[in-house]
Amino acid sequence: MSAGRFIALEGGEGVGKSTQLRLLAQALQADGHVVVTTREPGGTPGAEAIRAMVLANEGEGWGPRAEALLFAAARADHVDRLIRPALERGEWVLTDRYLDSSRAYQGGGSGLSDDDILALHRIGSEGLLPDRTILLTLDPEETARRLTLRDEGRADRIGGRDAAYHARVAAAFRRFAEAEPHRFTLVDASGTPESVHARILSAVSGL
Numbered sequence: 001m002s003a004g005r006f007i008a009l010e011g012g013e014g015v016g017k018s019t020q021l022r023l024l025a026q027a028l029q030a031d032g033h034v035v036v037t038t039r040e041p042g043g044t045p046g047a048e049a050i051r052a053m054v055l056a057n058e059g060e061g062w063g064p065r066a067e068a069l070l071f072a073a074a075r076a077d078h079v080d081r082l083i084r085p086a087l088e089r090g091e092w093v094l095t096d097r098y099l100d101s102s103r104a105y106q107g108g109g110s111g112l113s114d115d116d117i118l119a120l121h122r123i124g125s126e127g128l129l130p131d132r133t134i135l136l137t138l139d140p141e142e143t144a145r146r147l148t149l150r151d152e153g154r155a156d157r158i159g160g161r162d163a164a165y166h167a168r169v170a171a172a173f174r175r176f177a178e179a180e181p182h183r184f185t186l187v188d189a190s191g192t193p194e195s196v197h198a199r200i201l202s203a204v205s206g207l
C-alpha cells in the first residue's frame, strides 16, 4: 500500500488556499490516491468548537498566549483524531493551514517567540510536520481585492486586524520558507486558478 503524504497550504487571508486545495485534491484523486481534505482551525468536532470560540468577533477575545494555546489545542485534536489516522491508512491529507499559521500569526503577527509556538506543537501534536508546505504568495493589493469580492468587508477576529499585523504575518511566512527550503515550496498565487494549480502540481510532483 502506498504511504500517505501530508501537505499543508499556507499564506495570508484570501490568497487562494481553499481554491487550490480543492484543485489539488481533485488532481490527486484522479491519480488514484485516497485524499482527505481538511482545514485549521478545525477538521474535527472539538477543533471546530475551538475555531468558533477563537474567531468569533463577539466578546473580548483572547490575548496572544491564550490564542496560541487554543490553536495548539485544536491542532492536537485534529492531529490525533483525523490527520494521523488517515496517514496511517496510507491516505493523503491536504490541510488548509497548519502549524506555520500559528508561527506566522501568533508568532510574527502577535510577537510570541517561535520557540514557544514550537514547544506548544511538541506538546500538542508531538511535533508532526507536513511532508510539504506550499506557501502561496500574492501582493497585498490583489489579496485585498479577492477578499473584498469574497467577504464584502466582513472579517473574523484575526482577519480583521490591521495591515501592519498582516504584513508581519506575510514576512514571517517568507522567513520560514527561506529557513526550511526542503519542506516549503513558494508558489506565486497570481494569475488564474488553473495557472496557480499548475505551479502547485509541479511543486508536489516529487512526492
Ligand SMILES: Nc1ncnc2c1ncn2[C@@H]1O[C@H](COP(=O)(O)OP(=O)(O)O)[C@@H](O)[C@H]1O
Pocket: 011, 012, 013, 014, 015, 016, 017, 018, 019, 020, 146, 147, 149, 150, 189, 190, 191, 192, 193, 194, 196
Ligand atoms: N487565482 C485566482 N484569481 C482570482 N480570484 C481567485 C483566485 N483564487 C481564488 N480566488 C478567489 O479569491 C477569494 C479567496 O480565495 P480562497 O481560496 O477562499 O482563499 P483563502 O482560502 O486563501 O482565504 C475567493 O473568492 C476565490 O474565489
Ligand SMILES: Cc1cn([C@H]2C[C@H](O)[C@@H](COP(=O)(O)OP(=O)(O)O)O2)c(=O)[nH]c1=O
Pocket: 012, 013, 014, 018, 040, 041, 055, 071, 097, 098, 099, 101, 102, 103, 105, 106, 156, 158, 159
Ligand atoms: C490555523 C491558524 C489560523 N489562524 C488564523 C488565520 C485566519 O485569520 C484564521 C483562519 O481563518 P481562515 O478561514 O483560514 O481565513 P482565510 O480563509 O481568510 O485564510 O485563523 C491563526 O491565527 N493561527 C493558526 O494557527
